[in-house]
Amino acid sequence: MKNKIISAVLAAVLLAGSLAGCGGAAGTASGSTASTASGSGESTAAVNEELSGELVFAIWDNNLMQYIDDNDMVGKFQERYPNAEIEVEKIKDDSEYWNAMKMRASANQLPDVMFNKPFTLSRFKDYLLDLSDLEAAKNNTLAEGYAIDGKVLGVPMTAGYEYVYYWKDMFKEAGVEVPTTWEELKTVSKTLQEYYGAKDPDFMAIALGAKDEWPDYPYMEFMPALVNGNGQNWNDMAATDTPFSEGTDINIAYHRVYDLFTSGVFGKDPLGLGNDQATSLFAQKKAAIIALGDWGLQNIEAGAESIDELGTFYLPVRETAEEPFRCVVQGDSFMGVTTHSKNPELAKTFVEWFYSEDWYPGYIEYVSSASSMENFPKEKHPVLAEADALQPDAEMVMYDGGGDNFTALQNETTFDYKKLGAQMFTEGFDLDAALAELDSKWTAARAKLGIQ
Numbered sequence: 001m002k003n004k005i006i007s008a009v010l011a012a013v014l015l016a017g018s019l020a021g022c023g024g025a026a027g028t029a030s031g032s033t034a035s036t037a038s039g040s041g042e043s044t045a046a047v048n049e050e051l052s053g054e055l056v057f058a059i060w061d062n063n064l065m066q067y068i069d070d071n072d073m074v075g076k077f078q079e080r081y082p083n084a085e086i087e088v089e090k091i092k093d094d095s096e097y098w099n100a101m102k103m104r105a106s107a108n109q110l111p112d113v114m115f116n117k118p119f120t121l122s123r124f125k126d127y128l129l130d131l132s133d134l135e136a137a138k139n140n141t142l143a144e145g146y147a148i149d150g151k152v153l154g155v156p157m158t159a160g161y162e163y164v165y166y167w168k169d170m171f172k173e174a175g176v177e178v179p180t181t182w183e184e185l186k187t188v189s190k191t192l193q194e195y196y197g198a199k200d201p202d203f204m205a206i207a208l209g210a211k212d213e214w215p216d217y218p219y220m221e222f223m224p225a226l227v228n229g230n231g232q233n234w235n236d237m238a239a240t241d242t243p244f245s246e247g248t249d250i251n252i253a254y255h256r257v258y259d260l261f262t263s264g265v266f267g268k269d270p271l272g273l274g275n276d277q278a279t280s281l282f283a284q285k286k287a288a289i290i291a292l293g294d295w296g297l298q299n300i301e302a303g304a305e306s307i308d309e310l311g312t313f314y315l316p317v318r319e320t321a322e323e324p325f326r327c328v329v330q331g332d333s334f335m336g337v338t339t340h341s342k343n344p345e346l347a348k349t350f351v352e353w354f355y356s357e358d359w360y361p362g363y364i365e366y367v368s369s370a371s372s373m374e375n376f377p378k379e380k381h382p383v384l385a386e387a388d389a390l391q392p393d394a395e396m397v398m399y400d401g402g403g404d405n406f407t408a409l410q411n412e413t414t415f416d417y418k419k420l421g422a423q424m425f426t427e428g429f430d431l432d433a434a435l436a437e438l439d440s441k442w443t444a445a446r447a448k449l450g451i452q
């Protein structure tokens with residue numbers, strides 16, 4: 001059997017996926033049985049010699065490529081489907097990947113199995129088969145939430161969550177509790193700043209590396225989606241002339257953020273710190289709160305003497321306790337089967353296999369992200385699990401990063417929400433004027449680009 005792993009550059013990019021798996025749902029068993037090992041243990045499954053053909057898929061993730069090599073993904077799949085030939089192509093990076101996929105789509109040469117991001121699903125929707133009937137899709141906690149026109153066009157491999165980390169002992173000493181509304185967050189932060197700032201003029205209630213700009217993303221990127229639970233907020237903005245006007249989700253969110261950013265709870269010089277510095281200072285308890293993704297835990301732990309008093313909660317965007325509590329979740333690496341595949345049934349089987357016990361449990365333990373499969377849950381780190389315990393009924397908002405129309409309007413108007421957040425820390429910044437200017441630019445850009 002052919003097991004090719006090719007390292008390619010842009011012109012050679014053949015496909016857009018990243019790992020794939022296949023299951024026994026698409027074919028009947030014939031022949032003898034074989035024992036196949038996954039990263040999580042042994043399983044006995046029937047060999048299927050009826051399904052045959054070649055499949056191609058591509059990845060850009062170096063860690064993923066390493067896992068494929070180390071765990072012989074192709075060989076394990078061929079233990080179940082010996083007449084299937086798999087070709088894996090390693091793309092240099094995601095930028096090159098998307099350029100290649102765009103060209104491949106127009107040339108009718110997309111790979112059999114490709115990966116998408118939330119914001120590229122709509123871009124390639126006409127080239128993807130509906131996977132709604134697959135067990136992998138049915139068992140996925142996020143797939144249906146990202147369906148387009150009722151069709152599941154990709155099954156996300158992982159789920160990503162955002163957290164607010166805090167020091168429980170510092171909260172206790174200052175006499176504050178975990179906030180559950182935006183107003184409570186403001187009050188708690190101010191109390192922390194006054195209590196610890198009286199002893200330490202460099203103290204920050206909330207650590208934020210605004211010098212790098214991007215660390216303000218929990219507030220500037222995700223809050224508009226959380227205000228009314230609309231994960232498609234960016235895409236909806238592309239369909240209106242004045243998305244920054246009073247009463248819109250983004251206007252409401254940014255006024256709340258501005259109120260917090262200008263309250264003094266981020267210390268005396270948030271623009272003077274980068275993310276590494278801010279995280280390090282939080283780890284040393286020079287700050288009581290920091291908002292980061294699940295990936296931030298490792299960085300905090302590396303710089304802290306101990307994380308015994310470290311806790312998490314979800315960012316409380318709501319105004320009152322009577323409103324639903326919402327938190328952002330992002331699906332990533334949406335595995336889909338393309339309409340260009342010459343072996344669509346084999347490709348679907350590949351997807352089923354990847355999300356089966358033969359492969360997925362080992363893979364999801366290897367990565368730091370959370371599982372997207374309800375039949376293969378991954379136990380969260382105890383620190384991260386605290387946020388779920390505090391808000392067991394929280395509504396998950398499936399976040400979409402914005403499609404092609406939104407991106408085109410962003411580029412035309414130079415709207416950069418992370419840069420805008422950093423500007424809020426500058427003296428004399430006028431938020432209302434900035435939003436009004438963005439509305440004017442947005443209206444003109446939609447007309448110029450012909451976006452309806």
